[in-house]
Amino acid sequence: MATRDGFSMTAGALARRGFGDGTRAARLMAESGLDPGVHAAVIDSLSAAADSDQALLGLTRLVETAPDPDELRTALLDDPDLRSRLTGVLGASTALTDHLVRHPGDWRELRGADAARNPGTEELRAGLLHTVGADPNADTPVAAAGAADPDGPEHALRVAYRRRVLRLAGRDLTGAIDLETAAAELADLAAATLDAALAIARARAPQDAELCRLAVIGMGKCGGRELNYVSDVDVVFVAEPAEGVEDEPAAMRAATRLASAMMRTPGATDAEGTLWEVDAALRPDGKNGPLVRPLASHIAYYERWAKTWEFQALLKARPIAGDAALGRAYTEAIAPMVWQAASRPHFVDDVQAMRRRVLAHIPAAESDRQIKLGPGGLRDIEFSVQLLQLVHGRTDPAVRSGNTLSALEALSAGGYVGREDAAGLADAYRFLRRVEHLLQLHRLRRTHLLPSADAPDGPEQLRRLGRALGYAANPVTDLTTAWRQVAGEVRRLHEKLFYRPLLHAVARLPGPEARLTPGQAGERLEALGFADPQGALRHLEALTAGVSRRAAIQRTLLPVMLGWFADSPDPDAGLLGFRQVSDALGTTPWYLRLLRDDVRVAERMAWLLGTSRYVTDLLLRAPEAVALLADDADLARRPATALTAEAYSALRRHDSAEKAVGAVRALRRRELFRTAAADLLEVAGIDEVGAALTAIARVTIDAALRAAWSRVAAELGEEPCTRLCVVAMGRFGGNELSYASDADVMYVHDPRPGADPGEATRQAERIVHELRRLLEMRSDDPPLVLDADLRPEGRSGPLVRTFDSYAAYYGRWSSTWESQALLRAAPIAGDEELGERFTALIDPIRYPQGGVSDKGVLEVRRLKARMEAERLPRGADPTLHTKLGRGGLSDVEWVAQLIQLRHAHELPELRTTGTLEALDAAVAHGLLTADDGATLECAWRMAARVRGAVMLVRGRGGDSVPTSVRDQSALAGALGYRDEEDEEEGPAGRLLQDYRQLTRRARTVMERVFYDEP
Known part of the structure; x- marks a missing residue:
């Protein structure tokens, strides 16, 4: 020790x-x-x-x-x-x-x-050229014989290169420089090495140097100034005869010998080892093509024969050595082709397929350790960035960078990639490149594989790598965890960006249309069918003006969306609606990001805004609802329990009835938009539409009734002395509400034991009046009108009756038409026990024992005939009126209701408030033939769809098929009719033909079943 x-x-x-x-x-x-x-x-x-x-x-x-x-x-x-x-x-x-x-x-x-100093590009070039005795200021530097060390200029160059790498590593490993600086210096050092190697080649073969001009074009990471410590340096050679030399073939042979000699210098092995290989496989025709071509040959090849991947490779091309003027001429000639490559057929698909092929060829044992080629590796980032560049770089020079991080920053600044996504990819790229550099630095060998923890020295290598990255406490665990997190995030972002449908849409645009000038836009708007091209152009200018990120994203979206607006029935209204929604949401971070990242939302939005004034109005009142268009699951009808829970939560959050019911009505507005969008996008059928509209109406009335009850109780200072129930009637009770339907209801109350009947009625009336006020008060949300005209005695009778009053009335005074009306009665809000008692009260009346009498049948028939004669609006075409017209909703519903009046007392399946359910039960019990039932059902569905579509298209209710050709065309588009080849009548004509045909057949069945049978 x-x-x-x-x-x-x-x-x-x-x-x-x-x-x-x-x-x-x-x-x-x-x-x-x-x-x-x-x-x-x-x-x-x-x-x-x-x-x-x-x-x-x-x-x-x-x-x-x-x-x-x-x-x-x-x-x-x-x-x-x-x-x-x-x-x-x-x-x-x-x-x-x-x-x-x-x-x-x-x-x-x-x-x-x-x-400590970062050398510049020229310093590196001059230093290595001096090493081989060449003059860096000469037009064609030539190595000096005997100027290098005794082992030859090649050895001297390799030693000098290693010294430069040593200096760089010293700064890199101590954190004195960032990844971008290190990668750029490595690329500049490789370029300087090639220039020095070319100087050696000229010295070895001066006669060849005199015959040609040779330029070295850097490709890949060297071209992008983002080279690794050890990587193949990808190059392409372009040559021209030297001034005064007329023999081009001889010049090309000389250039080929110079290029070959140059390539051998960094790739040779001696005591210093191999620096790296020079790879010219990216040249035209690949390894099968000539090593060196003249400029004209390059241009001809790329104009006629090049594949998609070759243009992707050329994105990073830049002159790095040799004749600088020739190198610039090459890039100036090739660059325009690169930035138009995205216009090629199937360009995006080709790039995506190439990435999939790369993944498919990775050995399974290496897949989860490949930081370059594997899922979540560097290639995912590079392919994503390059595809976005090639698609958007046609019209935006700002994104035309060969450097991945610079390009990513430009794509983010231009709005083509979200800020968070760009930052996530940039951080991941730096992490992966840092890992790659450290792996290669260890032995200065080309590798992209993380060490395997199962290998004998795997844990030791992982520990070294983790500590170099700063994971001091648990280097192996922390490194492995970080790698998995980064790979997962890269894969997520890659799939989001690389497979973004907007890329296909933008790539398909003709080049001049990808970024429209005002003149081009005006011409295209008129050609696309905009009725007011100048007005539309003003909308476009307002949306795309300025240098904001919002304007940049709009400039990318709108050329594509114009085609979608044009496919809608009213392109002008669609573009106006889009501007209004964008004005309302333009500063909201998620809005434009959603449209850019999920092109289906933008396409759906364009269609809806250009088709439906009803949807446009809803969206303008609640523009955030556009987020529902991202997923079909978000357009599905929500369960009533979920709607009820949300409505009750709104009641609890607010301290006044007005605010509470306002929040519930906002919920209804959102659900109306959800339903209308699902309807127009053909995500939901007419049954689901009716059920959804009914459900949200029920929830809204129930919540508003609770608020009204609480308001009256507070004013009284005690709970009201009665119980109240709201009973749905008509289409509301039948679960068949449409967009234009009022809510038909009746109100029944029952005084509590010992309460004064008069006072109980007055309190019930106060609650009902408050309920109606809350539902119809002025607001941005559509009102919900409660119509009580189907109550006993109609408008002449009291608005609210006691349960006993209903029992007395039905026991003494009810007529057959009221029995028919009660077929669709269903309690929907208020006291549940009272609702059950009311249902038990009316069942014997609507399902009379023994069935309706012959007199009653005659009364129903007379009433139907009278309604057709008196209630059909003057001038209305009876073949096109969806409600009262021939074979329309009323015809089908009255057939079903007459069958119910006759047979529901003995057939429980007929005891339903729904029209189609009643028809199905009638067919099942042989009361209607299967053909008749199907005919009536098809007509009812068609009439219900047309009636709903009229409201959606025009923004206001209407029971007849419009008479104007324009409105008919819009209606046909909303109902899914499209232009077809070799068709004379067009979508509107086919709609009218189908409607008349279905309703005519239904009228025939109705007249036979309703009037002729006993």
Whole structure:
């Protein structure tokens, strides 16, 4: 044991400080001349290295080979920056340690101002060219014979390259530079190496250098200035005959020899090892094509033969060595082709398919360790960014960067990627590249695989990697956890962005339309069918003006959405509605992000706004409801229990009846939008529409009744002395409400025992009046009108009756029509026990024992005939009136109700308030033939859909099919009729034909069943 000034260097103490083998560490320290009292700071620095044992062994080797070990030990003590850089390198890279041992004086490369400074591109190029004796200022630098070391200029170049990497690693491993700086310097260093290698090639073959101009185009990570420590450097060669040389084939052969010689220099192996391979496989025709081509040949190839992936590769192309002017000419000629590649047929599909092929070829054993190619790896990020660039870069030069992080930042600034998504991808990219750099630094070998924990040295490698990343406490666990989290997040974002449907939509736009000028927009608007192109253009200008993120996203969306607006019945109304909704929600962070990231929402929104004034009005009152369009599940009818719970919660939250019922009416408004959207998008059928509209009306009335009851109780100072029940009638009771329907109801109350009947009635009337006031008070939400005209004695009778009064009236005065009306009565709010008693009271009346009498049947028939003659509006076409017209809703409903009056007393299945359920029961019991039942059902469904669609399209109720061609076309579009080839009548004509055909058949059945049968 050696101790000085409290510092212990026992094996146990060293193990606690992070050394794996304390005994060996103590011995190596002694051999290195490290005194625990004098060199405590050095030992602390070693213990903090990624691999303390490796760092200590490396320092020991370096001390053994250093010409002056004392100078090294003294420098380590006196210079904290040198100490942290050297121990960081020794602990992270055995390859750089070997370099230091081979060149023991090179530890000084990590010392002083130069070691801390980031060299510029020109400094790196000039330095390496000087190394081989070439003039960096010459147009075509040539290495000087005998200017390099005795082992040749190639060896000198490799040594100089390693020294530059050593300096870079010293700054990188101590956190003095970020990933972007390190990757850019590595790319610049590779470019400088190629320039120096080309200078050597010119010196070896001066006759070839005189025949040609040769430019080296960097591709991949080198082209994007984001190179790894060890990576193939992808290049493409372009050459032209030198000035005065007319023999192009000879010039190309000379250029090919120069390029081949240049490629061999960094890829050759000697005592310094191999730097990296130069890969020219991305050239036209790949490895089967000539290594070097003239510029015209490149252009011809890319114009005629190039595949999608080749343009994706060219996105990063930039001149890195050789003839600079020729390199610029190449990129200027090729770049326009790159940024129009997204217009190619199936471009997006091709890029996506290529990514899937890469994944498919990863060995299963490596998939969860591949940080480059695997799911959630670097390729997912790069492919996502490149696809977005190629699609949007056609019209936005700001995103045309070969650098992944720069491009991602530009895509975010332009609104093509959400800020959070861009930040998540950028952080993940930096993490993965940092891991990749550390993996490669260890032995300076090309690798992208995380060590396997099951391998013999896997845990040790993972520990070193984790410590280098700053995970000091639990390096293996923390690294593994971080990798899984990052990979999962990258995969999620990749799938979100890479497979975003908007990419297909934007890519399909002709190039000039992807970003419209005012003149182009006006022409396209007129061609698309906008009735007021100038008005539409004003909306577009208002939406896209300025430099805000909102405007940028709108500029991306609108060229695509114009086509969707044009597909809707009223493009002008759709665009106006979109502007109004966007004005209301434009500053809301999620709104434009939702439209951009989920193109189905934007497409659905365009269709709805251009189809339905009713939906547009609802959306303008509650624009946040647009979020419901993202998923069919969000458009599904919500359970009544969930609606009731939400309504009761609103009642509890607010301290006044007005505010509470206002919140409930807002809930109803949202549900009306949900139902209407599901209806128009064909997510819901007419049965679900009626059930949904009925359910939200019931919940709204029930909640408002509770609020009204509480208001009256508060005014009275006690609970009212009666019980109250609201009974739904008509289509409301039948669970068949439409958008334009009022809520037909009756009110029944029952005084509590001992209460004064007159006072109980007055209190019940106060509650009902308050209920109606709350439901109809002025607000942004649609009112819910309660219609009590179906009560006994109609409008002449009292609004509210006692239970006993109903019993007396029905016992003495009720007529057949009231029995028929009661077929659809259903308690929906208020006292449940009273509702059950009322149902028991009316069942014998609506389902009379023995069935309705012959006199009653005659009365029903006369009433039906009278209604047709008197209630059909003057001038209305009886073949197109959905409610009272021939074969319309009334015809079908009266057939069902007459069957119920006759047979429900003996057939419980007929005791239903729903029309279609009654028809099904009648067919099941042979009271209707299956064909007749189907005919009536189809007509009822068609009439109900048309009646609902009239309200949706026009924003106001109407029982007849519109007479104007424009309204008929809009109605047909809302009902799902589309233009078909070789069709003369068009969608509106087919709608009228189908409607008349179905209702004509239903009228025939109705007349036979309703009037002719006994």
